[in-house]
Amino acid sequence: MRILKRGGMRKSDEHGQLLLVAGFAVGLGIVVLTIMLNNVIYASNIASESSIDTSRYDMANAIQMTSETYEDAYRYAMKDGSFNSTSFEQYLDSYAKLASKNYAISGLTFNFENNTLHEPYFSQNGLANGKDNWTIASNINTTDVFVLEIPDTSKLGNSSNSMTITITNSSGFLWSIELFSSSGSINVTVSDQSSEIGTYIASSQINITGNKIDFITTPSPSFQFSDHTAGSNYSINILNGSNAVGYCTFAGHMTSGEQFTFVRHWVGNPVITMHSSEMRIKRNLPITLPGRNT
Template sequence: MDKSNDSGQMLLLAAFTIGFMVVVSTVMLNNIIYASNIASESNNDISYFEVSNIARMTDEATKAAYYNATTGTSFNHTVFSRYLENYSREVTILYAYQGVSFSFTNSTLQDAYFTKNGLSSGQENWTIIDNVNNTDNFTMELTDTSNLGDISEPFEVHALNQSGSSIWCMKMYEEGSNIKVNVSNQTYEIDPFFIDLKGNESYQFDNSTAEKTYSLKYLNSSNVIGLYSLSGELATGESFRCERYKMINATVAISSSKNKINVTLPVTVP
């Protein structure tokens, strides 16, 4: 009787074990099939990498178009437009082989805000360049000062030492119908259409930054629209140049059988 009970218990345990293994195997197989399907679908879909790659290519193509259009004495709109038309055509063909539809539309060139991406909604407190040893040129041309605040909310340019402390600062603001700057507690009325931060000795830029390593930073930069250009030498001995003359909003539409993405890319030039 005891042997019979033991045998029955062993058979029951064996059956339970086999059943459990079948369930586990089935779940694992389903997971493998599901993962395989997901991977297969991802190969036919628009990935984040593809969107990033298109954004990078569009940025580079727009800058190249601007460069080619400015090799003469004046900006050549025809050269600029044709370059981007060729870019759009070539990329459309490239993605067509992958079963992805691509279209590209560029807006006209426009003056940019001094924000990081050139848009009014862009990051307005940002570092233009780090690790500067010497600045050879630093100029601005403001084409629109209608957003410029008063003395309580000025547009600011700072040179910061390696500890993050300001060693030089210019504050620009509107007072009545005049545009003024304050540097080292001295106030000057200026012509906003051309400002030479380094060349104007009254601003004391060279005296404040001499023999120091510093970064240059904008604050409240959504207050102004226009052009800026600066160049010089880094602490590593390398030369640098930072310029922004114009910006363009490039609209890209990408679609596959499973997804569709429309994105507007702000591109600053040069």
């Protein structure tokens, strides 16, 4: 600067300021750009999309589909009046193939292992280890069919662990039937809330709504089922269900006017396995046949 002053070129020595200002501006620009770029890189690397998991819906879907297929297969196998196991197996095989193709599209393997049909217990899932005390249906207005059949009394509990079906409503107990094995026959005790209505001996079938034992009306059993349940909004409950093996049929109308049906002649227990790149689920699925949609 001193040299410039001495040479008398004072005018041009202030041009450096512009360069300095431009330099600062460029520096500031670089800093701002760096910070912005940094944020962009952080934001794009943050894990946000990995939490979408639909496997539970796939599983629920598979369960619903398999249960309905079993019921359909049973209906198909029964179309000639008696159970045709070949048709039943064929129906399920073709379902297994179609379902696994269908799931393969969405990246899932679906495997379904059909087991033999089991004899039905009166427990919730129909298997020997199922829940003992459960409710078949609630909010019932009328029951038109109520039939129990116990073909093998050796699998029926004795008087200390008898199987009982009770009818209850919001105010309490209305009617009950207790079944236990006694020297090769079925001992039937029917009661209402205060007293015993009657005791009967049956060999296999008890038709409560039809007032029949072993398909006949003699010696005229009177279960008084509709007398005790008429006009109430009741539930049908089973107690000690795993102490009896047999078939049951319930049908009637709900308080809402809809029909309800529960028929159990067999219990299917297939194993379903689903597998994707990040999960694997294996479970069994007890299915009551013919089920609730007959």
